[in-house]
Amino acid sequence: SQQGEEDPQALSIQEGENATMNCSYKTSINNLQWYRQNSGRGLVHLILIRSNEREKHSGRLRVTLDTSKKSSSLLITASRAADTASYFCATDAFGTSGSRLTFGEGTQLTVNP
Amino acid sequence: EAGVAQSPRYKIIEKRQSVAFWCNPISGHATLYWYQQILGQGPKLLIQFQNNGVVDDSQLPKDRFSAERLKGVDSTLKIQPAKLEDSAVYLCASRGANYGYTFGSGTRLTVV
Numbered sequence: 001s002q003q004g005e006e007d008p009q010a011l012s013i014q015e016g017e018n019a020t021m022n023c024s025y026k027t028s029i030n031n032l033q034w035y036r037q038n039s040g041r042g043l044v045h046l047i048l049i050r051s052n053e054r055e056k057h058s059g060r061l062r063v064t065l066d067t068s069k070k071s072s073s074l075l076i077t078a079s080r081a082a083d084t085a086s087y088f089c090a091t092d093a094f095g096t097s098g099s100r101l102t103f104g105e106g107t108q109l110t111v112n113p
Numbered sequence: 114e115a116g117v118a119q120s121p122r123y124k125i126i127e128k129r130q131s132v133a134f135w136c137n138p139i140s141g142h143a144t145l146y147w148y149q150q151i152l153g154q155g156p157k158l159l160i161q162f163q164n165n166g167v168v169d170d171s172q173l174p175k176d177r178f179s180a181e182r183l184k185g186v187d188s189t190l191k192i193q194p195a196k197l198e199d200s201a202v203y204l205c206a207s208r209g210a211n212y213g214y215t216f217g218s219g220t221r222l223t224v225v
Binding site for chain 1: 144146148154155156157158161163168169204206208213214215216217218219221
């Protein structure tokens with residue numbers, strides 16, 4: 001079963017605008033990760049935020065985590081056409097079978113030139 | 114370090130045929146995962162290995178899917194017989210220290 005739900009399912013913006021994607025999850029986690037996937041390609045790791053962190057930055061990316069609300073957001077600032085891709089949040093939780101990533105259904109971001 | 118290698122890159126088969134995918138994880142990564150990603154959806158875990166042992170195959174359709182990881186390194190995922198709904202990208206990932214997961218480029222399977 002999917003752990004996370006992402007919102008919105010699709011987002012279309014103009015180049016230079018900011019893009020915000022949200023993720024909600026259900027169970028306790030060790031960390032939450034965001035991935036990008038270009039059409040037909042593999043998953044590219046973007047950023048990881050641990051359960052004891054509230055905010056993290058990497059270049060034009062800003063991730064927040066609210067464990068009390070079981071939610072996270074990914075902000076991409078000053079978007080570029082090359083940012084067009086699907087973005088997935090994935091929760092890393094340690095269960096009886098060890099750690100594994102559970103993905104949401106993703107947000108399809110389109111950045112128009 | 115080298116990435117996770119997967120082959121083939123693409124495969125087209127007819128329904129009821131069999132198919133096998135191969136994965137070579139990053140050297141030293143003890144944990145290996147197979148995910149199925151249907152078009153428009155997020156990846157879903159099929160099976161998880163720790164070294165050469167299965168730790169979770171609860172989401173693997175065992176009537177048609179099988180997987181093994183001999184010697185705790187390479188892994189193969191097999192589908193026999195394939196159904197139309199098995200059309201998807203099959204992703205292999207391995208996990209190292211510090212929560213680092215690395216994904217391969219995937220095998221895109223089309224069942225016709």
